[in-house]
Amino acid sequence: MQPPRPAAVNSRRTSRLPRGARRLQLLRAAQDVFVAQGFHAAAMDDIADRAGVSKPVLYQHFPGKRELYLALLEEHVSELADRVAHAMGGTDDNRARVDGAVGAYFDFIDAEGEAFRLVFESDLRNDPDVRAIVDRGTGACVEAIAEVIAADTGLDPERALLLASGLTGLSETSARWWLPRKGTVSRDEAVALVTALAWRGISGFPRVD
Template sequence: MTETAQSAPAGRGVRLPRTARRAQLLAAAQDVFVANGYHAAAMDEIAERAGVSKPVLYQHFPGKLELYMALLESHVDELVGRVRTAIASSPDNKLRVRAAVAAFYDFVDGEGQAFRMVFESDLRSEPAVQEAVERATTDSVDAITDTITADAGLDPERARLLAVGLVGLSQVTARSWLADNRRVPKEDAVALISNLAWRGIGGGFPLQH
């Protein structure tokens, strides 16, 4: 098999394992949903983008909402996973804060603009979408709250409020940074915001031994 044939995308008439076909369809749907939003996205366009027939698309996803939700849930899982990994990356709380901020910047800066489905969905009126979007924040907050509660000696309510502040600061500044065309290098932006957050958390609530 030639290198060209190996690298060519699989389209109509090419049989793929179910998991590979599903990944291909999700990638095509991602492009269409980000470009058009949920309401203007068409299953015809998604099938064409993936190089498959509509019946093949419907074999994997019974409708547009199910396809959208599969993508959205995967993006939420990715973001929450990044935050949890960041919090577990070091026993040093200053480094944890920096890693948590970086997790949001990396997610917003990722290929495919997945963050737009999580933070800028045009389907927030749909209960399942609203629940998934809220989970992106609440699960991230929960992961950080547990660490602040244990290491700063705060009760869960106060620790959670600090965690909400860190998540909100990270999310809003990351999106603003991207909208401003990354004029500040990402490492510098993460350092600025994590230092701001750490001066509040680390200065006011030192690690408890």
């Protein structure tokens, strides 16, 4: 009598990963799917397939598609804010700060995976939680730049925030316009051009010694 055959191994099964590593794997898979399909068209099945895991494994980490999207959005909004804060704190040279702030947006938008689309082009922007996360990240970037502008020029907080908002808007719009054309204009040249434009305006304000 032949011994019973072992049960077939599920081809979707992946090696066991530490919880943090598994969460990161799922976020990266979700990013690919959300960027390619948008929130509304994406399905948890698509994300599980992309990650090479079963849906129960996916649901162990995220109770639903919306929670997964919000976690991913929070991660990338924080990344952009950290990039800008680092640019502001990394030097005392204000032109270098402007260059760093502009460069932070270009690097974020040019990053592999096009995560910037989740932040700036989401089809879920009317969701109050999504809007709150994006606004909080934008506010952090604007405030980091405004603090330097206020300290350097003596402008009151509202006017410094206005100028900082203009710089972040210029940087974001320019970087998004540049991305499909980066084969024509290099990243460094594009950042230098936008920095020169912004610096000519900001440097015109009297400096407080």
